[in-house]
Amino acid sequence: GDSVTQMEGPVTLSEEAFLTINCTYTATGYPSLFWYVQYPGEGLQLLLKATKADDKGSNKGFEATYRKETTSFHLEKGSVQVSDSAVYFCALNSGGSNYKLTFGKGTLLTVNP
């Protein structure tokens, strides 16, 4: 079945540091890949997505590239801010008749001033 593995947190960084959160997946077919962000006390918001191999999703300075050969979709940001403190979820949908999003367990990021 489909599965998503992302690096366990928590991750603590200083402001302006470089961020990488690793995500690898197992899926049938050709999945779409997503990063969602959850700020404290809120629901999930889509951060970025990629629907085919070699696509790069980007938003708010975050980037992730769909790497089919390594089944990965790592999230990166060059310079984090305190306001980026949140939980980040990697997710996939393997398409076809499958409506389900499969989520990783989430990575808590804390950015200190």
Add this chain to the structure above:
Amino acid sequence: NAGVTQTPKFQVLKTGQSMTLQCAQDMNHNSMYWYRQDPGMGLRLIYYSASEGTTDKGEVPNGYNVSRLNKREFSLRLESAAPSQTSVYFCASSDQRGRNEQFFGPGTRLTVL
């Protein structure tokens, strides 16, 4: 345009009590979903409705029932609440099978004593 709304925001139940969580979306989406979020587990799909008039089980349907009342509304019912159902519940919607973005509500925090 409110997006996805959920009521109530918080609820405390005693074991054996019943309740219904309400969800509505104003984006004219066909598909709606109920997830639960537990620490260290990511989000797990309880039930989904691919379109008005249809519902299907997700990963963890036991102890829950759902009703797709119309295109806008999708409710989740706990007939006899158990402490294991203490969780944060999220409703989501999308306009197509999950290859497109799912939009999430703010969540309902449920405690079963």
